[in-house]
Amino acid sequence: MSTLFDKLGGQQGIEQLVDDFYKRVMADSTLNHFFAHTDMDKQRRHQAAFFSLIFDGPKQYTGRQMEVTHTGMNLQEPHFEAIVKHFRESLALGGASSDDINAAVDRVATLKGSILNK
Numbered sequence: 001m002s003t004l005f006d007k008l009g010g011q012q013g014i015e016q017l018v019d020d021f022y023k024r025v026m027a028d029s030t031l032n033h034f035f036a037h038t039d040m041d042k043q044r045r046h047q048a049a050f051f052s053l054i055f056d057g058p059k060q061y062t063g064r065q066m067e068v069t070h071t072g073m074n075l076q077e078p079h080f081e082a083i084v085k086h087f088r089e090s091l092a093l094g095g096a097s098s099d100d101i102n103a104a105v106d107r108v109a110t111l112k113g114s115i116l117n118k
């Protein structure tokens with residue numbers, strides 16, 4: 001059985017997904033200010049490794065835990081919804097099926113409690 005990581009195009013697919021996703025995030029004025037002091041090359045690397053982890057690809061993530069890295073940002077539901085919208089659009093652009101999009105969004109949604117109100 002192929003993993004969600006494989007279905008989304010493996011390492012290359014995930015890297016393209018992350019590139020497109022952060023283009024959308026950085027064009028969104030409700031979100032981009034959070035990243036004003038973030039090294040975006042490192043962010044893209046860490047996000048690609050994190051997606052690989054949560055989509056059952058290689059376990060290569062060396063960044064911080066979700067609770068820790070989002071502490072002090074006071075992220076709220078609308079921020080999370082905006083992220084999910086961009087994520088869905090990037091997945092669709094990459095040609096993912098609606099089943100795979102929903103499966104990927106479900107995995108991300110399990111992290112909500114670890115990310116919001118920290």
Ligand code: HEM
Nearest residue numbers: 034035037038046047050063064069075079080083108115
């Ligand atoms: C709710 C909206 C979100 C906002 C505004 C947000 C914002 C940020 C920011 C600004 C950073 C960089 C922190 C720094 O520069 O040190 C970061 C790190 C990170 N975020 Fe988020 N985030 C959100 C949701 C998410 C979600 C849903 C995920 C997972 C799918 C996620 C995964 C990560 C990862 C993997 C890192 C890197 C941690 C590290 O480098 O150690 N974030 N986030």
